[in-house]
Amino acid sequence: MRVVAKLTSKGQVTVPREVRERLGLKQGDDLIFEIEGDTITLVPPEEDNPFDAFIGTLPPLPKDAKTYWREMRDGEGGE
Incomplete structure (x- = not known):
């Protein structure tokens, strides 16, 4: 597909409807x-x-996951 758009004096271009639809673009989206x-290439x-x-919101799991879950189940999870 080949689509033509004009560049304004301010360096702006309107992305043609066909391109917006094909890329799934909507108002406010960034373009690369x-x-x-x-x-x-515009992507x-x-x-x-x-x-x-x-x-990073969860504490790291120990190497032995069974021990971790056993401690959590038995109430030894540090709370």
Whole structure:
């Protein structure tokens, strides 16, 4: 697919509807321009993983998981 868009005097460009729909873009989304030589590729950024917010919130598990779960079950989990 080849789509043409015009660059404004301020360096802005409107992403054509066909491109927005194909990439699943919506208002406020960031865009990534990948440049290799004379080729520029427009790609949507990877979606944020909602679980990233929880990284580091749990205590590290000991090497022996059975011991960990036994201590948690028996109330020796440090609380």
